[in-house]
Amino acid sequence: MPTTALPAVPDEWDVIRVPRQLGLAAMSILGARAGAVVEDPMAGALFFFVPLGTATGWDAENTRALPGGDRVPIPPMRRTTGPGPHWRMCPGDRSWHTDPSALRAAIGDAFGPRLGDEPARDATA
Template identity: 60%
Template sequence: MSSVRTIRNCRVEAAGGAWDAVRVPRSAGLDALAILGHRSGAVLEDPLSAALYFFIPQGTAADWDVDGTRILGEDDHVVVPPDRRTQGPGPHWRVCPSTDAWTTDAAALQAALEDAVSPRAGATR
């Protein structure tokens, strides 16, 4: 069986090969994306699950510990839209993939997510 199937112009791709994915709640993901700026690789948005998916080099999240996130690796799959789909309905790209910027450095992403979910300076509880 192939690791790629086509569903309504999207592909279901297996993680854990060329990349792993990090599933992040949309609000934290948008904040992390703003922090990363041009350092971000491809970012997928799934409006149905209110999540963003960042792609990191395979195996680089061994020490990952960011609340509310999930690493997708071997035995997991991601629904991937056509390379230039930037609007829904359905999964679409917040940052389109390119040959030189598919993945985000895992350490930079982890730091950006930690900053995104940490209490803001001066915030009251």
Template identity: 60%
Template sequence: MPSPRTRTISSWHNEEAGRTGDAVRVPRSIGLDAVAILGSRSGAVLEDPLAASLYWFIPQGASAEWDVPNTRALEQGAHLFIPPVRRTKGPGSHWRICPGEGAWVTEPAALRAALLDAFGPALAMEEAE
């Protein structure tokens, strides 16, 4: 998901959602289960301990169709502070799953299914209605 970026401290950069891809914010408690469910199907995952959230990157434009309750698709204009590629521990934002060569993006359908599984039967039943 490389793009023009604003440099910040220590190789961090400020990335605008929607410029080269979209992002989805998920509560950490559910996101950790979704990471396990997705396994190798997951792209990069950013963890922000201050917001108690995980962020997945999805293809550009996919956020327009995003409809998973209790999650938020970041629209163009929202910003994420992206840490250096191999920063895997805090303090502050770090990678739960580091981005690889071209492996930033998670397929939206797989992420949606993993999140619905992680939220459990009550939400899955609600979605089926």
């Protein structure tokens, strides 16, 4: 069985580490707009590949940006199921990247409205 590489994030992309349940919800919201995504069951996380430089200003709650130099699991291209790290969304021909704005919005939508963020109700209605 081929092993999973743990290379340093290259100077081609940054990676956003998202807890598994939140990441799965974000993937569902993103649909075809999701780029390459790795799931690591042992870490309980999904890894979204985003354009280089995204990690610098990343601020989405319950996520962690991994800039160049950090280690991420990169499974063989054909590994799409566990038990170890595997591709939830295989890299495509066009790009590995998920648009960071779309990912941030999907993560926010996955959390749902927060107490105090609900729209004000008209008391006369």
